[in-house]
Each structure stands twice: as C-alpha cells, then as structure tokens.
Amino acid sequence: MPDTGGTPDEPPLRRPASCGDVFRVFNRLALQGFGGVLPVAHRELVERERWLSPEQFVELLTLGQVLPGPNIVNIALIIGDRHFGWRGAAAACGGLLVVPMFIVLALATVYQQFAGNALVVGALRGMGAVAAGLVVATAVKLARTLRSNPLGQPASLMLAAATALMVGALRWPMAGVVLGLGGLGMALAWHRIRQQETAR
C-alpha cells in the first residue's frame, strides 16, 4: 500500500529497510519534538524518509485523531504494522517513547533534588502556566473548526461548555460525561449528516 502514492513528478516513495530502521526514524523524530511531535513527523516521514505521500500522511492523521489515544503514537503503530506487522508496530512505538521517557524521568528526578530551591520552583511554576496556556491555545484553534462541524456552531459550543463545566468545574468523573454527552453529540451529528446527505 505505501508504494502506490505520489504523482509522476515526485520521487517514488520508499520503504523502511528493517524494524531497526523504523525504530531509528521514530526515535530521531521524537527527540526533535519539543512540545509536540506532529510537525516534526511530517518533515521526517513525508519529506525526508518519503515513507508516506502528503495525502497518505493527512489520511493517517485523520485516522489518528478519530481514534482515542495520542495521535502520533497511533500513526506510528499503524505505519510500523503495515511494513513489519506487530514487530514493526512495537519498533515504531518504542522508538517514539523509550529514549524520551528516560530523559523525562531523569528531568523529574533531577527536579526532585532541587525542589527546595526557590528559583527552580518558580521556573517550574512559570513553565506550568505556559503549559496551561498551550493547552488552552489548542482549544482555541479547535474552536475555529467547529464552524464546519455538522452539529452547527450553537450545539457544538453548548456541548463544549457543558463538558468544561462538568469535568473542569464540577469535577465529575470523565467516563460518565464522555459516554453521556459524547453519545448525545454523536447521535445528533449522525442525524444532521443524514439530513445533509438526503438534502443533496
């Protein structure tokens, strides 16, 4: 499947040579990704290694977003699995996570040694505030896409506000909220998409 993409002007797509190759490439892209790996993934997988055409990358990204779990991990699993089965999936996932995990845990341990230092505590509090801002910014960017959501903007915004209220402010368990409001959202979306399809 990965060899079929590309127009005649573009160089042909390549395949990873081995599971080691898969591990190496995903490890390299993970280590370049500060605050998110997806932009790096596009550069490495599409432009540099040419394992995927731009269209295939977008398809995988959509799929990764529909599925629960981290997009980049889902994409890595599917690419690895396509080339080398479950071994490839494990190699891709391992490449993405193993080395960065040691770095993160080392940082967390080093931080514990300096937890009494006011400068370090202040720096981490500042980084925490920026982390909060980055998450809220993702929400703002996502809000723009609601215009084209089949639910329509008013219903979408009400569902978003209700979720924030129940999970963020009232601190209800997430499972019930996602099943309840998510079920409602999906049923409504299904109904609206069917309406649009028949109207066409």
Add this chain to the structure above:
Amino acid sequence: MTLGELLSLRGLGWADVLALWGHFTLLSLLAVGGAITTAPDMQRWLVGQQGWMTDAQFTTGVAIAQAAPGPNILFVAVMGWQVAGVAGVVATMLGIMGPSSLLALAVGRFGQRRAESIPMRAFTAGLTPLTLGLLLSTGWVLTAPTRAEWAAWALVLGTVMVSVRSRLSPMWMIAAGALAGALWLR
C-alpha cells in the same frame, strides 16, 4: 539513586498499583483528542480522591513533560513515577497505551477505508466539542497551583495569544515561562 529506591513503591501497595493501571486503562479509551484531555480526570483521581500527589506536583509533572523532547503523552509516565516509581511508570503507561493501541492496530488493519463513512464522521463530529471542553478543563486544572498570582495569569494569556497568532515553537514559550517564573513566581 540506588536500585532499591528505583524499585520502591513509595509507600503504595501492589493493590494500589493495580488500581493505578485500572484507572489509566479506563482513561485510555476516553482519550479522544489525545492523552492530555484526560488530565482533569487524572488530577481528580490522583490528587483529589487518592491523595497520592499535590496539585503542584501534578502541574510540575505536565510542565516537565512538555519541556522535554518527545510525545506529550510522557506526562503520564511522570505521574506514575511520582506516585509509585518504576512500577508506577509501567502501570500508567501500559494502562493509557494498551487499549487505545490495540484499537489503533485493529482499525489500521481492517477499518481504514471506513474513515469517510457516516458512523465514523458522526463519531468525530460528535466528539470534537467534547475535546474542546476537555482541553479547557485541562488548562483550568493546570493553573491550580498558581491561580492566586497575577504573573501566572499573564503567562497563560500571553501563551494563548502567541501560540494562536504565530508559529513559534512551544519550546521557546516554555523557556520564556521558566525565566519569567524564576523572576516573578518564586
């Protein structure tokens, strides 16, 4: 750090570690829009219900994971590490990755061409507003240790504005946050 310290459960029992795995396994399938959307429930459970960590430890863990290279999901490993050492990392990572990874592999093999079908489109469209609400909740939860400080609010708002309006790498914003925090959030 000795091997004994690495392997210690930090005062928790094996039943707690199992409960940790169970809770993160449940969250795995609810992580629509990425693992960070489950942060409010992790905080509710780890800080509020079990009392295994503080708000400050929780937010610090997320901040460290965002400052380091690699997928953001690694904040989950930091949570496990802080709660129960190596056993905690294994429990939280296996939990949060397990079900969603198996589902991704199954869909990757069998269901890929169905991405444009009505049920799949309804699934995505119906859950996108929830992702938005969960992200806002995550932002709110992460501000818990610094909500009383005006400098923290300035950092949150500044970050939102810069990252919505520019393509500046988050790495620089985190670095600026560290500097500003060392100066004004001590």
